[in-house]
Amino acid sequence: MYGVHGQIALVDLSRSKTYVYTLDEKVFELFIGGKGLLYYLGYKHIPVEGDALDPTKNALIVAPGLLAGLAPASSKVGFLAKSPLTGILCDTYAGQVFAAKLKLAGFDALIIKGASRDPVYIYVENGEVEIRGASHLWGSNVYDTVNGVKAETRKGASVAAIGPAGENLVRFANIMVDGVRAAGRCGLGAVMGSMKLKAIAVWGWHKPRIAHPEKLKKLYVEVYEKLRRDPLGEYTSKYGTLKGVESCSKHAMCPAYHWTKPWLPEEVASKLSAEEVLAREAPKTDYKMLAGSIWGWGCPIKCSKLARSRKKGFEHLIVKPEYEILAMLGLAVGVLDVDEILHIEWLVNAFGMDAISFGETVAWLMELYEKRLVGRKELTCLNHEPKFGNAEAVRELAQLIAYRRGIGAILAEGVARAAQILGRGANIAVHVKGLEAPAWDPRGRRGLGLSYATADIGASHLRGWPSGSEPPSKGPAREKIASLIRDRDRKALIDSLGLCAFPPYRDEDIEALYEAVTGQKRPISELMLVGHRVEALARIFAAIAGKVPEADTIPPRWMEPIPEGPFKGEKAFLDWNDLREAVREYYRARGFHEEYGVPLPETLERLGMTWAIDDANRALTLVSRRLSSLHV
């Protein structure tokens, strides 16, 4: 097949060996690349049973999208493993050049299994895979690790690395790419830590065979120009997601003060405005230091910017915070000061932790503390009072969590497990299926709660947004299902192609790029089926793991009425019955069993996945037994 190498490298860290094998063309037709390939390979290689931090029961899959290095802003590389937070498959993505360099290094995916006895890193260059010792890097923060690996490989290599949090198996440790972008969600950095894998570096120049190279060259320039001139592209180029605080405060969708103030008055929200952040943009001369890794491959938008805090004694250069950072390291913990947020962001990235999960877990502790549900004596090793707005406490907690010291060892388990261990606060922990929620409160937008409840990985804001922006009281959530499915499947296609989600690609351009690269003419509706296939596999896995359908729900906090502002009284759904009906209707629309949420055999047949039918039948039987035992 054109557009792919057809080669997968399986790296067995226990045996210190690499095996290269080919994949059938049919797999690329059904699953395309990137996200699709991650789920296909993850489903085949990762057992449902067993702890995610036991390397004999997990694997890390890395895949660039089909168009990586071949299309404008083809910047996203995907990582997938069984999540230490949720116990189910989870994919997470990072920019900017790693994807293209991995593809040009000659592989469509890496499968990493087992654990090394001593720390190692993997170096992939032009079809060769080396496992190198990394004992000298173990203990280093993310930034030093990236620089160290580059110095030992190539300056132009791209490096995905973990920090101390990953080494110490913090369940929400992330994988940082080139120190500037995070494959943040689900704790896949801890999976690398459990394998004693400190980093993966890639470099190469081998393009796969292209069906119509001349046509692709012309198309590349045309699409690049269209994206550059598009008003939405220009807006994104200037702001990225920096207008998020303004938007969430107006629509009552903020996680402020641990989701107790979804609506914020303008004078409060303006403290974290886009202008406040842009005023700290670093001078252009600073960009030289990170040139080559700050923007996505072939990106016409270039939304990433560098910032410097004005805080005395903290002079580090850092990629400007996006909305999720401002909201989860700022609003959620009550820190309304951009300079303090930059400092916290730098630390959290250096330790290699997911800012969303970290922010939720710390904000949850702060609420418990302020309500006197946890006492000073229980907070071992913590010197600063965990009160909303105390930036020093947030920074101290980052350190304690990354090194699992004192109370940090409990919080390193993530908010759901921490609530279980402490025996308190489960009713206010904001997560879905064990994954801490991102910074958009669904009480401000009808249908968003349904997206969270049914997303394959747990609470994710990147699994489809229903159309419209009216609040939930405007009608039943089930009216939003069609637009949620369309957006979910389109997003899955974008992630399978390895494109950035920000540039406003038109459907016809995606079809044309796909055809120029592969030689196959396929309408966007057919390409988008990859989303349905991925979800079907994820659901079978999650049903056997005991998460589906039981955990297709939302946390109680989002059913508490909004306390003030123009959206006062809104909840994520009309009531719990509205949620249940919408979930059931969603299952029907997807061809899943309407009570069990598991794909039906005829749906799998329609999707060309008859090989998964036996597993689906097993899942149906297991769920039926579980649910009937609950009703006895």
Ligand code: SF4
């Ligand atoms: S739009 Fe921004 S995030 Fe996307 S590839 Fe370009 S620089 Fe990266």
